[in-house]
Amino acid sequence: MDSLTQAVLGASVQGAVLGRFQGRRALVYGALLGTLPDMDVLVDFGDAVADMTYHRGFSHSVFVLGTLAVLLTWVTRRLFPDARYSAGRLFTCIALVLLTHVSLDAFTTYGTQLFWPLTTPPVAISSIFIIDPLYTVPLLVAVIAGLLIGLGRSGLRWQYGALALSTLYLFSTLAGKHMAEDRLEQALALAEIEPDHVFSSPTPFNTLLWRVVAVDGDDYYEGLVGWLDDAPPPLERLPRHATDGQQALLTSPQHHRLRWFTRDTLRYDLIDNHWVVTDLRLGMTGYHPFRFALARETKAGERQIIADTEHWPVPEADYSRLRDLWRRAIDPSYRLSLAELAADLNAGAEPSGLQGRASGSPLQ
Numbered sequence: 001m002d003s004l005t006q007a008v009l010g011a012s013v014q015g016a017v018l019g020r021f022q023g024r025r026a027l028v029y030g031a032l033l034g035t036l037p038d039m040d041v042l043v044d045f046g047d048a049v050a051d052m053t054y055h056r057g058f059s060h061s062v063f064v065l066g067t068l069a070v071l072l073t074w075v076t077r078r079l080f081p082d083a084r085y086s087a088g089r090l091f092t093c094i095a096l097v098l099l100t101h102v103s104l105d106a107f108t109t110y111g112t113q114l115f116w117p118l119t120t121p122p123v124a125i126s127s128i129f130i131i132d133p134l135y136t137v138p139l140l141v142a143v144i145a146g147l148l149i150g151l152g153r154s155g156l157r158w159q160y161g162a163l164a165l166s167t168l169y170l171f172s173t174l175a176g177k178h179m180a181e182d183r184l185e186q187a188l189a190l191a192e193i194e195p196d197h198v199f200s201s202p203t204p205f206n207t208l209l210w211r212v213v214a215v216d217g218d219d220y221y222e223g224l225v226g227w228l229d230d231a232p233p234p235l236e237r238l239p240r241h242a243t244d245g246q247q248a249l250l251t252s253p254q255h256h257r258l259r260w261f262t263r264d265t266l267r268y269d270l271i272d273n274h275w276v277v278t279d280l281r282l283g284m285t286g287y288h289p290f291r292f293a294l295a296r297e298t299k300a301g302e303r304q305i306i307a308d309t310e311h312w313p314v315p316e317a318d319y320s321r322l323r324d325l326w327r328r329a330i331d332p333s334y335r336l337s338l339a340e341l342a343a344d345l346n347a348g349a350e351p352s353g354l355q356g357r358a359s360g361s362p363l364q
Contacts, residue, residue, distance in 0.1 A: 002130060003035060003038065004140070005135065008031065008139040008140045009034055009101065009139055010031050010033050011034065012143055013093070015155070015156070017089065017092060018085060023151055027143055033094065036098065037065065037101050040055055040056070046308075047309045048309045049254040053257050053261040056110065056111065057113045060105060060116070061115065062102065065095070065102065073091040106123040106124070111124040126199070128170060128202060129201070129203070129205055134206075139162045142161065180212055181198065183212070183233055184200065188214055188235075195214035195216040195221070197263065198214045199263075199281060203325050205322070206329065208330070209225070209226045213265070218239065218240050220238055220280065221235040221238070222338045226329050226332055238267075238339065242268060245270075248275050249277070249294050249305070251305055252295060252306075254294055255294050258279070258292070265281050269346055271346055275296070278290070285342050286340075286341035286344035315344050324336050
C-alpha cells in the first residue's frame with residue numbers, strides 16, 4: 001500500500017497496544033516503524049527488473065521481520081529498562097506493526113515475498129488497490145484524533161474502532177474478488193474458453209468495479225465486472241504475442257524472473273526493434289507502469305539481450321478515464337471498450353514484425 005496508509009496503520013497499531021504507556025509518542029513511533037519495511041526502495045538492485053522484483057523481498061519476509069522484532073525488543077529494553085510495560089507487550093507491538101505492514105501489502109496486486117528466502121512466488125491476493133480511501137481514512141482520522149485528544153480511554157477507542165473498521169473492509173474485498181472471478185468463469189464457459197490462468201483486481205481507488213483477465217496462449221481476454229451487474233461480463237480478446245516473445249527472450253535472466261514474479265501474466269510487443277515486456281497485472285488497461293525492453297533486434301537480424309534493463313516509456317496516465325470507470329461501476333449498461341484503452345499501450349508505436357490476431361475482438 002501507499003506510504004501514508006502504512007504510516008497510519010503502524011501508528012494506530014502501536015497506539016492501541018502501547019498508547020496508554022507511551023501516550024502520543026506511540027503514534028509517532030508506530031508511524032516510523034510502520035514504514036520501515038519499505039526502506040528497501042533505497043537499495044539499487046542493479047537494473048529496473050531487479051529493482052521491481054526484489055522490492056518487497058527480504059524486507060517483507062516474515063522470517064526477517066520476526067527476527068528484527070526480537071532484536072528491537074532486546075535493544076529497547078536495554079535502553080529503557082524501567083519502562084512500565086513488559087517485554088512481551090513490547091515484542092507483540094513491534095511484531096504487529098511490522099507484520100501488519102507486509103500482510104496488507106500481500107492483499108495488493110504487486111507481489112510480496114512473505115517467505116523470503118524461500119523461492120515460492122510472491123503473495124499477491126490482489127483484492128485491494130494500492131490506494132484505497134475506504135481503508136485509509138478511518139485510520140487517518142483515528143491517528144489525528146489520538147494526536148489531538150491523547151491516548152486516554154477515548155483516544156484508545158478511536159484506535160480500536162478504526163483498526164476494526166479497516167480490517168473488516170479489507171476482508172470484505174475478498175468477497176468482491178470471489179464475485180468477479182465467479183462472473184469471469186461464467187463468461188469463459190459461455191465463450192468455451194479454457195485459459196491457462198486467470199487474474200482479477202479492483203479498478204483504481206475502489207472495490208466496486210473489478211478488472212478480470214484470462215490468459216490463453218498468444219491472447220488474453222479482459223472484462224469489467226461490477227457488483228451491480230446482472231450478467232457475466234463481455235470479454236474482449238487482445239494480443240499477447242507470447243510465442244514469439246518468449247522465444248526471443250529464452251536466454252534473458254530478467255525475463256525468467258519476471259515470469260516467476262508475475263506468474264506469467266505478461267504481454268510482449270516488438271516496438272522499434274525492441275522486445276518490450278509488460279506486466280499486465282499492475283495499473284489499468286492501457287496504462288501499465290511496469291514495462292521493460294529486454295532485447296533488441298539488429299538490422300542484421302541478430303537478437304541482443306539487454307543486460308541493464310530500464311523502464312520502457314509509458315503513456316501519460318489519463319485520469320479522465322477514472323470518470324468512465326466510475327460510471328461503469330454504477331451503471332452496468334455504460335459501454336466502456338477495453339480494446340480502445342489497450343490501444344493507448346503503445347501510443348504512436350506500431351509493433352514491428354508481429355501479425356497477431358485482431359486486437360479487441362468482442363466475445364458475446
